[in-house]
Amino acid sequence: MSQPLLQVKDLKVHFPAHRGSWVRPQGFVRAVDGVSFTIAPGETVGLVGESGCGKTTLGRAVVRLVEPTAGRIEFEGEDLAQLKGPELRARRRKFQMVFQDPYGSLNPRARVGDIIGAALDIHRLAPSAAARRQRVESLLQDVGLDASHARRFPHEFSGGQRQRIGIARALAVEPKLIVCDEPVSALDVSVQAQIVNLLRDLQQEHGIAYLFVAHDLAVVRHLSHRILVMYLGRIVEAGEAKTTCRSPKHPYTQALISAVPVVDPDSKRRRIMLAGDVPSPIHPPGGCPFHPRCPVAEARCQTEAPALREIEPGHQVACHAAQC
Amino acid sequence: MALTERNEANREPQGKDGWPPFAAIKIVMSLLEIRNLQIDFGRGPNALRAVDGVSLSLEPGKTLCLVGESGSGKSVTALSIARLMASPPAVYAGGEILLEGHDVLKMKAAPLRNIRGGVVSYVFQEPGASLNPVYRIGSQIKEALQLHRPEAATDAEVVRLLKLVGIPAPELRIRNYPHELSGGMQQRVMLGMALAPHPKLLVADEPTTALDVTIQAQIIELLGELQRQFGMAILLITHNLGLVGDVADEVAVMYAGQIVETAPARELLKRPLHPYTQALLHSVPSLDTEVDRLATIPGAVPRLGGFPGGCRFHPRCPRAQPECTQLAPALIEVEPRRWVRCPWWNPSAWNA
Numbered sequence: 139m140s141q142p143l144l145q146v147k148d149l150k151v152h153f154p155a156h157r158g159s160w161v162r163p164q165g166f167v168r169a170v171d172g173v174s175f176t177i178a179p180g181e182t183v184g185l186v187g188e189s190g191c192g193k194t195t196l197g198r199a200v201v202r203l204v205e206p207t208a209g210r211i212e213f214e215g216e217d218l219a220q221l222k223g224p225e226l227r228a229r230r231r232k233f234q235m236v237f238q239d240p241y242g243s244l245n246p247r248a249r250v251g252d253i254i255g256a257a258l259d260i261h262r263l264a265p266s267a268a269a270r271r272q273r274v275e276s277l278l279q280d281v282g283l284d285a286s287h288a289r290r291f292p293h294e295f296s297g298g299q300r301q302r303i304g305i306a307r308a309l310a311v312e313p314k315l316i317v318c319d320e321p322v323s324a325l326d327v328s329v330q331a332q333i334v335n336l337l338r339d340l341q342q343e344h345g346i347a348y349l350f351v352a353h354d355l356a357v358v359r360h361l362s363h364r365i366l367v368m369y370l371g372r373i374v375e376a377g378e379a380k381t382t383c384r385s386p387k388h389p390y391t392q393a394l395i396s397a398v399p400v401v402d403p404d405s406k407r408r409r410i411m412l413a414g415d416v417p418s419p420i421h422p423p424g425g426c427p428f429h430p431r432c433p434v435a436e437a438r439c440q441t442e443a444p445a446l447r448e449i450e451p452g453h454q455v456a457c458h459a460a461q462c
Numbered sequence: 463m464a465l466t467e468r469n470e471a472n473r474e475p476q477g478k479d480g481w482p483p484f485a486a487i488k489i490v491m492s493l494l495e496i497r498n499l500q501i502d503f504g505r506g507p508n509a510l511r512a513v514d515g516v517s518l519s520l521e522p523g524k525t526l527c528l529v530g531e532s533g534s535g536k537s538v539t540a541l542s543i544a545r546l547m548a549s550p551p552a553v554y555a556g557g558e559i560l561l562e563g564h565d566v567l568k569m570k571a572a573p574l575r576n577i578r579g580g581v582v583s584y585v586f587q588e589p590g591a592s593l594n595p596v597y598r599i600g601s602q603i604k605e606a607l608q609l610h611r612p613e614a615a616t617d618a619e620v621v622r623l624l625k626l627v628g629i630p631a632p633e634l635r636i637r638n639y640p641h642e643l644s645g646g647m648q649q650r651v652m653l654g655m656a657l658a659p660h661p662k663l664l665v666a667d668e669p670t671t672a673l674d675v676t677i678q679a680q681i682i683e684l685l686g687e688l689q690r691q692f693g694m695a696i697l698l699i700t701h702n703l704g705l706v707g708d709v710a711d712e713v714a715v716m717y718a719g720q721i722v723e724t725a726p727a728r729e730l731l732k733r734p735l736h737p738y739t740q741a742l743l744h745s746v747p748s749l750d751t752e753v754d755r756l757a758t759i760p761g762a763v764p765r766l767g768g769f770p771g772g773c774r775f776h777p778r779c780p781r782a783q784p785e786c787t788q789l790a791p792a793l794i795e796v797e798p799r800r801w802v803r804c805p806w807w808n809p810s811a812w813n814a
Contacts, residue, residue: 188674189645296762326531326763327701328778331745331756338755353674360747360756383749397679398749399704403728405750411683412676414630415644 141215142176143314143347144200144233149173149209149219151192151199155420167419169195171371172209174446179314182341182348184362184379186355186394190416192371197317197351201235202226213315231261234308238320240300244292250303251288254278257310277306282336298329305336309344317349322357334361355398359383364452367391370419370427373446377453387449387460390428426458434459491563492519493662493695494543494582499557501538501547503766509553510767512538514719516557517793520712522662525689525696527706527727529742530716531763536699539716540665543697544578545569562662580610583656587668589648593640600636603655610659623654628684646677650684657688664689667699682708703746707731715739718764718774721793722803735802737779773804781806 151170169192177183187193198204200211202218211218213232221229237243244253254274255264264270275285281302292300301321308316318337322330334357340346352358358365358379365382367375367390375388386392393410412431417423423430429439439458446456501513513535520526530536541547543559545566559566561581566574586592594602600620607615617636624632627650640648649669656664666685670678686709689696698709706713710727715736723736734740744757761778764770770777776786785805796807 188676296765298762327703327742328531328745328759329762331747331758332760334747335755335758355675356747356749359749360753380752393676395749397675399675399678399682399702399708400750401703401707401731401743401746401748402750403707403731405707409679409683411679415646415677416674 143179143181143214144177144349145210145212146176146200147174147210147212149196149199149211150207151195151204152207165420168371168422169419170199170206173368173371173373175366175373175376177315177347177349180341180345180347181364182350182362184358184365185349185351185368186353186358186365187368188353188394188416190419191368192419193351193353193368194319196368197235197319197349200349201230201233201317203235227260231311232313233315233317234311234313236301236304236308236316236318236321239324240297240304241292241324243304244300246292248291249288250278250290250292250295253292253303254288254307254310257307261311263311273310277310278303280309280340281306282332296329297325298332301325301333302336305333305340309340309346312344313346315347315349317351319351320353321350323352323354330357337361355383355395367394370416370422372427372456373454374428374456375454376446377455381453387453387455388428388457389432389434389459393433426456492560493522493562494518494520494697495560496539496543497558497560499539499542499559500555501535501542502553502555503551505550505553509555511555512552512719512766513542516716516719516721518714518721518724520663520695520697522695523689523693524711525698525709527710527713528697528699528716529701529703529706529713531701533718533763533766534716535719536716537667540584540667540697540699542566543663543665544582544584545574546578546584576610579606579656579659579661581661582663582665583659583661585649585652585656585664585666585669587671589645589652589672590640592652593648595640597639598636599638599640599643599651603636603651603658606655606658619658623658624651626657626688627651627654628680629654645673646680649673649677649681653681653684653688657692660692661694663695663697665697665699668701669698670705671700671702678705685709703731703743715742718769719766720774720803721801722775724793724801726799729800735796735800735807736775736804737781737806738775741778741780 149170150172152166152168155165155167173196185193195204199206206219251274254277255270258264258270258273264273274288278285278287283299283302322333325333338361350358350361362379365379366373369390375391383395386395393412396410414431425441426439426444429435444456444458446454448454449460496516496518499513499516500511502509502511504510516539528536538547554567561577603620603623604615607619620636621632624635629635629647629650670681682705685696706727713727713730714721714724717738723739734743741759745759747756759778772788773786773791776782791803791805793801793803794808795801
């Protein structure tokens with residue numbers, strides 16, 4: 139296998155849980171608790187899980203928007219977790235982020251041309267004002283907008299168009315990795331497909347790798363080469379997208395897939411009901427964190443946490459019961 | 463029955479819009495019948511029509527899904543059933559909403575208060591925003607009981623309701639504040655509160671959109687179970703076509719303030735007739751099928767006030783003809799129980 143673009147090793151992000159702002163922490167929210175994975179150049183890795191499982195924190199930690207507590211984030215062989223200040227800023231050219239909320243992630247008082255141009259200014263990628271304008275216009279066209287839109291303000295655009303602006307901003311510095319945090323979940327169904335197709339076209343054109351964070355398994359399955367399933371800060375299953383969705387091995391993945399509503403009225407899919415909610419990440423259950431909701435839990439699941447192990451080439455599962 | 467006669471007497475000659483969509487099957491009296499409903503925002507020349515001639519009917523114990531994207535008018539339609547759209551800014555410009563034969567739009571304050579909760583109950587998208595953060599959940603449910611079933615306003619009844627909607631240890635939970643519960647549990651509390659007065663119609667406006675898929679599956683399952691137990695009718699508002707297949711008997715698809723297609727759920731999903739419904743179904747990625755590119759609908763949902771002339775879908779429609787830009791199509795029955803607002807299915811279907 140070629141050199142991975144991104145290699146995350148045993149990453150942990152813990153937040154102190156306060157009861158008041160000045161009291162000492164009562165414990166820690168283990169949002170990300172020992173996660174390892176790799177992303178190859180030009181690959182899309184989907185990250186799925188319920189809300190509160192730590193998928194957004196993991197995505198943000200990868201681009202150093204939250205401070206990792208422990209672990210390594212190796213980007214092209216260099217550990218990002220140790221970088222600071224100007225060095226980190228220089229590396230940010232290689233990795234960008236597209237956010238969930240197309241309304242909150244664009245400055246309402248800046249023109250679209252300046253929102254995208256700011257990325258060029260920070261990294262000094264535009265030698266002249268004319269070059270900057272030209273680059274902004276070509277970026278707008280790349281994401282399916284009109285060059286004349288550069289003079290407008292964000293409020294003049296629909297949600298889907300705004301998400302295109304967010305993507306153009308991320309593309310401006312020609313990154314090798316884009317972390318997409320639920321980029322389509324705030325959009326209408328009919329517009330969602332446009333953005334999904336755009337992301338895929340851009341990948342084929344520019345060879346960008348994506349870490350695609352989403353809760354919609356169908357969208358993730360459609361875009362991703364590989365899928366990581368997260369539960370309470372840990373990866374419980376990792377594998378090739380199609381095989382994982384066709385024959386999930388972890389009981390949590392099985393339940394997650396069976397819960398996706400099916401449009402086809404003749405579908406024979408049987409639904410596995412999960413009882414209860416995701417437990418609190420401050421006091422995660424002992425043993426396997428999934429055992430209180432697991433339909434196949436045994437006695438040892440309560441005491442012994444299963445390790446992520448490979449059950450077939452390229453397919454890892456953290457479950458005592460999983461077999462290939 | 464007197465009410466049925468009243469209904470018959472009220473029946474106007476068949477309008478050009480061909481109301482109501484389910485007239486052919488209307489043998490039993492409908493629990494809810496919306497006829498040619500028109501709702502504006504603002505008055506005079508600046509009025510924006512958010513709901514334009516919507517007709518729906520729902521029978522006791524059945525589930526009707528109202529599907530549409532944001533800005534299609536589905537929530538405004540749903541809220542108006544108990545006249546919950548504040549007026550102003552909303553103006554009920556025309557049509558009638560018959561709930562058990564009584565027109566909600568003409569009701570005085572007292573009977574209106576009775577039907578709100580008593581006949582029709584609501585569950586909304588954001589359970590956290592619907593619950594009062596400063597009262598314990600037990601007292602919030604008890605309030606609903608005091609209004610509509612004062613004889614049953616006891617802790618025991620509240621506990622029974624919470625148990626019914628699947629809340630573990632309800633005796634302890636009634637002392638909780640909303641923020642102490644998860645989103646799924648909050649939605650169960652909302653359901654318990656909605657069911658407390660034994661409504662005949664439950665309007666669920668995107669009840670699971672804010673929830674995870676696993677919790678969504680729990681809530682949808684619970685809705686079905688409660689419906690079987692109480693025989694209430696459900697009007698489910700959603701943009702998720704996947705839910706339609708799971709729960710609906712009938713489906714109405716809305717676009718830009720109008721209904722563009724109504725059909726029995728199964729048939730609509732198997733063979734959608736309106737180009738919008740077709741495109742919507744194709745643009746949803748599926749877990750089971752392999753496609754290289756998702757089908758898309760070009761453009762965006764038009765904003766209120768910016769609805770295009772002619773057929774409102776024509777700028778995004780793959781089948782648009784020159785006439786579609788000029789003439790508005792009517793909603794007509796092209797097959798038994800299947801109503802479509804598209805001249806493709808019947809070239810004479812233009813609104814004059």
